Amino acid sequence: xxxxxxxxxxxxxxxxxxxxxxxxxxxxxxxxxxxxxxxxxxxxxxxxxxxxxxxxxxxxxxxxxxxxxxxxxxxxxxxxxxxxxxxxxxxxxxxxxxxxxxxxxxxxxxxxxxxxxxxxxxxxxxxxxxxxxxxxxxxxxxxxxxxxxxxxxxxxxxxxxxxxxxxxxxxxxxxxxxxxxxxxxxxxxxxxxxxxxxxxxxxxxxxxxxxxxxxxxxxxxxxxxxxxxxxxxxxxxxxxxxxxxxxxxxxxxxxxxxxxxxxxxxxxxxxxxxxxxxxxxxxxxxxxxxxxxxxxxxxxxxxxxxxxxxxxxxxxxxxxxxxxxxxxxxxxxxxxxxxxxxxxxxxxxxxxxxxxxxxxxxxxxxxxxxxxxxxxxxxxxxxxxxxxxxxxxxxxxxxxxxxxxxxxxxxxxxxxxxxxxxxxxxxxxxxxxxxxxxxxxxxxxxxxxxxxxxxxxxxxxxxxxxxxxxxxxxxxxxxxxxxxxxxxxxxxxxxxxxxxxxxxxxxxxxxxxxxxxxxxxxxxxxxxxxxxxxxxxxxxxxxxxxxxxxxxxxxxxxxxxxxxxxxxxxxxxxxxxxxxxxxxxxxxxxxxxxxxxxxxxxxxxxxxxxxxxxxxxxxxxxx
Amino acid sequence: xxxxxxxxxxxxxxxxxxxxxxxxxxxxxxxxxxxxxxxxxxxxxxxxxxxxxxxxxxxxxxxxxxxxxxxxxxxxxxxxxxxxxxxxxxxxxxxxxxxxxxxxxxxxxxxxxxxxxxxxxxxxxxxxxxxxxxxxxxxxxxxxxxxxxxxxxxxxxxxxxxxxxxxxxxxxxxxxxxxxxxxxxxxxxxxxxxxxxxxxxxxxxxxxxxxxxxxxxxxxxxxxxxxxxxxxxxxxxxxxxxxxxxxxxxxxxxxxxxxxxxxxxxxxxxxxxxxxxxxxxxxxxxxxxxxxxxxxxxxxxxxxxxxxxxxxxxx
Numbered sequence: 001x002x003x004x005x006x007x008x009x010x011x012x013x014x015x016x017x018x019x020x021x022x023x024x025x026x027x028x029x030x031x032x033x034x035x036x037x038x039x040x041x042x043x044x045x046x047x048x049x050x051x052x053x054x055x056x057x058x059x060x061x062x063x064x065x066x067x068x069x070x071x072x073x074x075x076x077x078x079x080x081x082x083x084x085x086x087x088x089x090x091x092x093x094x095x096x097x098x099x100x101x102x103x104x105x106x107x108x109x110x111x112x113x114x115x116x117x118x119x120x121x122x123x124x125x126x127x128x129x130x131x132x133x134x135x136x137x138x139x140x141x142x143x144x145x146x147x148x149x150x151x152x153x154x155x156x157x158x159x160x161x162x163x164x165x166x167x168x169x170x171x172x173x174x175x176x177x178x179x180x181x182x183x184x185x186x187x188x189x190x191x192x193x194x195x196x197x198x199x200x201x202x203x204x205x206x207x208x209x210x211x212x213x214x215x216x217x218x219x220x221x222x223x224x225x226x227x228x229x230x231x232x233x234x235x236x237x238x239x240x241x242x243x244x245x246x247x248x249x250x251x252x253x254x255x256x257x258x259x260x261x262x263x264x265x266x267x268x269x270x271x272x273x274x275x276x277x278x279x280x281x282x283x284x285x286x287x288x289x290x291x292x293x294x295x296x297x298x299x300x301x302x303x304x305x306x307x308x309x310x311x312x313x314x315x316x317x318x319x320x321x322x323x324x325x326x327x328x329x330x331x332x333x334x335x336x337x338x339x340x341x342x343x344x345x346x347x348x349x350x351x352x353x354x355x356x357x358x359x360x361x362x363x364x365x366x367x368x369x370x371x372x373x374x375x376x377x378x379x380x381x382x383x384x385x386x387x388x389x390x391x392x393x394x395x396x397x398x399x400x401x402x403x404x405x406x407x408x409x410x411x412x413x414x415x416x417x418x419x420x421x422x423x424x425x426x427x428x429x430x431x432x433x434x435x436x437x438x439x440x441x442x443x444x445x446x447x448x449x450x451x452x453x454x455x456x457x458x459x460x461x462x463x464x465x466x467x468x469x470x471x472x473x474x475x476x477x478x479x480x481x482x483x484x485x486x487x488x489x490x491x492x493x494x495x496x497x498x499x500x501x502x503x504x505x506x507x508x509x510x511x512x513x514x515x516x517x518x519x520x521x522x523x524x525x526x527x528x529x530x531x532x533x534x535x536x537x538x539x540x541x542x543x544x545x546x547x548x549x550x551x552x553x554x555x556x557x558x559x560x561x562x563x564x565x566x567x568x569x570x571x572x573x574x575x576x577x578x579x580x581x582x583x584x585x586x587x588x589x590x591x592x593x594x595x596x597x598x599x600x601x602x603x604x605x606x607x608x609x610x611x612x613x614x615x616x617x618x619x620x621x622x623x
Numbered sequence: 624x625x626x627x628x629x630x631x632x633x634x635x636x637x638x639x640x641x642x643x644x645x646x647x648x649x650x651x652x653x654x655x656x657x658x659x660x661x662x663x664x665x666x667x668x669x670x671x672x673x674x675x676x677x678x679x680x681x682x683x684x685x686x687x688x689x690x691x692x693x694x695x696x697x698x699x700x701x702x703x704x705x706x707x708x709x710x711x712x713x714x715x716x717x718x719x720x721x722x723x724x725x726x727x728x729x730x731x732x733x734x735x736x737x738x739x740x741x742x743x744x745x746x747x748x749x750x751x752x753x754x755x756x757x758x759x760x761x762x763x764x765x766x767x768x769x770x771x772x773x774x775x776x777x778x779x780x781x782x783x784x785x786x787x788x789x790x791x792x793x794x795x796x797x798x799x800x801x802x803x804x805x806x807x808x809x810x811x812x813x814x815x816x817x818x819x820x821x822x823x824x825x826x827x828x829x830x831x832x833x834x835x836x837x838x839x840x841x842x843x844x845x846x847x848x849x850x851x852x853x854x855x856x857x858x859x860x861x862x863x864x865x866x867x868x869x870x871x872x873x874x875x876x877x878x879x880x881x882x883x884x885x886x887x888x889x890x891x892x893x894x895x896x897x898x899x900x901x902x903x904x905x906x907x908x909x910x911x912x913x914x915x916x917x918x919x920x921x922x923x924x925x926x927x928x929x930x931x932x933x934x935x936x937x938x
Contacts, residue, residue: 113788118887118895122705129705201668202676208669265706281708281716282887283790307789309885313772318787318885321779495655495900502659536667 108621109303110602112614113318116330118310119282124265125249126197126204131515132329134246135614136306139299140287141249141270144172144191145240149610151354151421151517153236157186157250157271167231167564174222179292180252181275188218190250198247203261206247208532209239231562233569234518241517273299273617282308299617312336319346319597325621326598328614334407340597349604353594354420354611356413356522357512358586359396359462359475361389364543365507367449367458368392373550377434377582386584387449393435393587394442395482396475402590405474410590415577416513416522418591420611423566424519426574434582439482446483454484461490463509465497471589472510502537504546514592515612519573523557527580530554548585552576624935628925635917642913643906647687650902657703657900677703677903690906699910700903710907713892718911720790721888723800724881725873727808732816733866739816740823740862745850747828755820762817771810771883778806788885807884811877815869822865826858833857859930867923874919875912 114120117132125141128134138146144158155161158172178186195216201207215227232239240248255269266279271294274287284307289299307324309315312333318324320343331353332340340346363370369385380386398412411419414433419425430436443453451457464472469491476487487508492500500506516522526533527548535546553576560572581588594611598604601622608615658670658679674680677700678689693700699710739759743752779787785806791799830836831854839849878890889908896904927934 118882118885118891121702121708124706127706201672205669205673262701262706262708265708280792281713282891283716283720307885308887309788310882310891311768311885314775314788314883314885317772317775317780321775321783321787323779323787323789493655493898495657495659498659499654499656 106300106620107302108300108623109305110301110326110616110619110621111305111307111324112326112328112616113309113315113324114306114329115309115312115315115327115332117308119308120279120285120306122265123268123276123279123285124261125246125251125268126206126261127265128246129205131612135328135612136285136287137249137268137270138272138613139274139304139616140272140276141251141268142178142272143240143246143249144174145236147237147241147517147610147613149351149607150423151237151611152423153241157191163564167562168228170226170228170235171219172224172226174224175294176222178271178294180255180271181269181290182252182255184252184254186250186271187221188224189221190253191224191248192216192218193253194248194250197251197256204247209247213239231564233561233563234520238518238520274304284308300620301616304616316340319599322599325602326604326614327596331592331595332597334409337409337595337597338407345599347598347600347602347604349596349598349609350409350593351609351611352411352418352420353514353592354418354516354521355512355514355592356416356418356516356588357410357510357590357592358413358416358588359392360501360506360509360511360547360586361392361584362504362506362508363389363547364504367451371544373548373583373585374552380583381445384449387445388451389584389587390434391442391445391449391483392479393584394438394445395479396587396589397437397439397478397482398590399437401471401474401478405471406590406593409593409595411593413588413591415581415588416516416526417519417573417577418516418522420591420594421517421519424570424573426577429574429578429581433578435584435588442483446485451485457483457485459486459488460507462487463490463492463497463500463506465494465510466491468510475510499537501533502535504535504538504543512589512592517612519569519577520561523553523573523576523580524561527576527585528554528557548580548583550579550583550585553579553585624928628921631921631924635921638917639910639913643910644687646909647690647902647906648683650900650905651683653900655900657902673703677701677707679703679902690903694910699907702904703901704899710903713904714889714907714911717887717889717892719792720886721874721877721881721890723790723793723804724807724811724877724886724888725870727801727804728812728815728873728877729866729870730812731808732812732819732869735813736816736819737823737862740820741827741850741855743820743824744827744831759817759820762813763821765814766879767810767814767877768879768883770813771807771880774806774810775883790884790886803886807877807880807886810883811873811880815873819862819865819869823858823862826861827854830854830858856930860927863923863926863930867919867926871916871919874915 114132114136117130120133120136121130122128122133123137123140125134125137128137142157144156145153146156148154155175157175157178159175161170161172163170172191174186174188174191180186195210195213198204199207199210199213212229212232213226214229215225217225217227219225226235228235250271251264252269256264259267266281267276269275273290273293273295275290276285277288278284278286284305286303286305288303289301293299306328308329309318309324312335315324315327315332316336316339319327319340322345337348341348361368363373363385367385368388370380370383370389373380381390402408402410402412412430414429414435415426417425419427446452446454446457462472462476469489472487472489472491476489479485479487497509497511501509501511513521513526516525525531528534529545529549531546533546534548535543538546556572556576556579560569560576563569563572580586596604596609596614603620603622605618608618658673671680678686681689690700697711699714701707701709702713739755743755746752775787778785785802787806789803791803793800836849836854839853840846844853875889877888878894880886881888881891882894889912892904893908893912895901896908
């Protein structure tokens with residue numbers, strides 16, 4: 001790793017670290033976190049400052065984290081100057097300026113291909129259920145906060161905020177002089193209206209995200225109060241930010257009433273930098289510069305067109321021919337990336353993405369039956385069922401899997417908490433997890449469980465979607481070679497696969513998650529007994545839980561989700577994550593890479609390089 | 624004749640009804656729940672609300688009756704996905720794209736096919752015939768997605784003459800419309816043209832053996848007239864049958880070509896609907912497709928009488 005960053009990056013990180021330390025040398029260690037939750041943003045600087053002050057972070061850590069996240073970054077020559085790997089660049093200026101060109105070229109039109117989809121089904125935040133949809137709305141609509149490349153929250157329509165000591169009452173000051181695309185002024189009423197709409201399951205599919213929010217009150221035209229049922233650490237990054245296209249993305253009441261929800265879903269009215277001017281269902285969306293956007297510096301482009309392109313080969317041809325200049329939407333097919341990297345007309349920007357992918361093992365079926373995870377790992381490893389689970393987990397060489405199944409694009413995973421979360425991610429887990437690759441130990445475990453050299457091991461079914469076939473084949477092959485056990489691929493369309501997953505009707509199943517910006521997206525959504533994915537449709541009489549249930553993980557998660565002290569929360573998150581890894585809640589495989597491909601005439605500034613999003617408000621294009 | 628057509632229309636409606644009904648129930652027997660697939664990470668309350676809103680919580684036969692009642696009011700329902708766009712709108716937006724693509728493809732395939740078919744037949748076993756036969760064989764055998772990709776690589780990436788993907792409506796100008804359609808129409812049309820060319824050739828060969836051709840030649844008619852008027856018109860019947868089927872197939876779905884060239888036509892509406900288990904969309908699209916099929920066939924049958932006045936449908 002040390003050879004992958006240069007002296008310049010080293011100096012940069014060092015000075016940042018020292019400044020951070022010097023800056024707050026005299027600050028009291030406690031009470032700092034509370035104040036960090038106030039204000040208009042939680043920058044990486046504050047996080048560093050906090051850690052340095054608390055003495056939990058050494059210079060090496062700063063450098064390693066900088067370099068670790070930058071490691072998979074592939075930068076084409078022409079872009080190197082413009083798009084530095086995100087982690088290595090300081091993001092400590094309060095209002096980062098576009099760094100792409102000294103004098104940004106104004107205007108211009110950009111055509112984007114939206115990969116792997118035939119249609120932008122909806123742009124109504126209340127109905128959005130795909131990343132490729134909120135990638136577009138993030139340019140059209142606004143929320144109270146917006147995440148930055150470090151996955152921490154910055155003020156968007158809120159300028160700053162305060163939280164009471166009990167963590168239950170948040171007061172947000174709203175930006176003044178903001179206008180909707182239809183000319184309506186933005187006020188506290190719009191926030192209240194949006195809340196009431198999103199809270200109603202009849203009108204919004206995200207009502208669940210607002211479960212913990214009991215009320216949103218208007219204090220005056222530009223101040224609102226959010227009342228929580230219990231403290232929630234993820235309020236800014238999950239409830240409010242996922243709002244770049246989700247529950248609390250501000251919608252316009254008059255437009256909704258005039259258009260009706262169906263038309264609003266095609267041409268929504270918001271307060272974002274661009275406004276939707278045309279939407280041909282299935283053929284494309286056109287957005288144009290909104291002249292009255294609150295930041296006069298943005299946007300720079302005049303017009304952007306998004307064309308859905310379902311097939312990989314035409315997508316590649318289109319960007320090579322220059323018909324499109326940027327690829328967003330679903331991740332482009334892995335086999336295309338190497339071809340893009342070698343094309344001098346293209347820039348391939350790779351950063352670690354916010355998600356995890358795993359192999360789920362049904363604990364209610366032999367030969368890996370485990371009906372009670374509530375014991376120490378040392379006890380669990382006495383049980384044959386757990387031995388088989390662990391053997392499978394340890395028999396998978398993540399690096400080789402990533403190389404073969406993903407053409408090298410991804411990072412080994414040992415838990416649901418992903419490295420894009422930076423602060424919360426525990427880099428040590430790759431070294432200490434019980435799941436780490438060890439063929440000998442895996443064979444030993446399998447033999448102890450009664451299947452020496454895989455003898456007598458039943459042929460199991462591995463459920464995958466058609467898109468996951470390649471990964472499934474690599475897994476099956478690897479387990480055959482390493483453990484001499486047979487997996488049979490069972491390929492099912494996603495709607496069928498997800499039903500089997502809900503009902504716990506599988507032996508082994510490939511699934512994962514994306515867009516996980518907060519630890520709660522990983523732990524609360526996936527790893528606790530009551531997680532919405534944890535066997536919601538299982539036969540409850542026969543199965544006490546879904547794929548995993550462990551009281552320590554449940555307790556730690558209950559604590560971390562209400563913990564507003566960042567350090568304490570981090571510790572709880574990492575402990576819970578470690579427990580899910582050691583007890584093989586699932587065989588964790590990889591954290592996907594977030595890949596953005598664009599032509600060299602496009603300048604995509606590093607400050608916009610937010611994992612999972614394609615924010616084009618600072619993007620420029622040279623004719 | 625009128626009675627014949629009227630009877631055929633009644634049959635046609637019955638066929639369409641049967642297809643629509645079959646599809647309605649078969650769809651619901653296919654495993655996979657559309658709401659669950661769509662709301663991978665959403666709470667049950669929202670899922671229940673959508674089910675109620677779209678009437679999916681009712682028994683099948685009640686859903687069927689509602690759907691049928693709405694059809695007669697010209698309402699095909701609403702998509703289960705996203706902002707629940709009306710199926711009417713989805714189909715109405717897709718039809719011009721499909722018709723554009725199908726008509727250009729049809730024009731290309733049928734003009735190419737008739738010329739090569741006739742030439743092949745007249746110059747039978749010549750080098751030209753063999754070349755055309757070989758070309759047709761390739762045309763029939765080559766998968767259209769592969770052919771489409773080759774076209775893109777040659778004309779878009781290498782030569783940069785035509786756009787690789789997308790569609791422009793005719794309202795954006797004739798050339799903008801046409802240049803987006805040339806490659807997909809070639810990809811969709813050439814396989815059909817190969818088939819039609821082969822059929823034209825064999826039909827022509829058969830006719831050219833006939834006594835009345837000998838008579839025509841014997842009475843000293845110019846070869847051009849023998850081929851053009853006497854032989855060609857009589858060879859047309861099988862050709863028109865195949866062209867009718869080709870046209871119906873082109874309209875109802877050049878799914879693969881639409882996917883390759885990122886054109887959202889009827890075919891893609893249908894396939895995407897099936898993959899998403901978006902019942903109302905699939906039902907609506909199937910209904911439209913079966914109408915197109917049945918009525919194209921009817922039109923072809925009527926066309927026979929024009930081509931060959933000996934054919935009469937009076938009982």
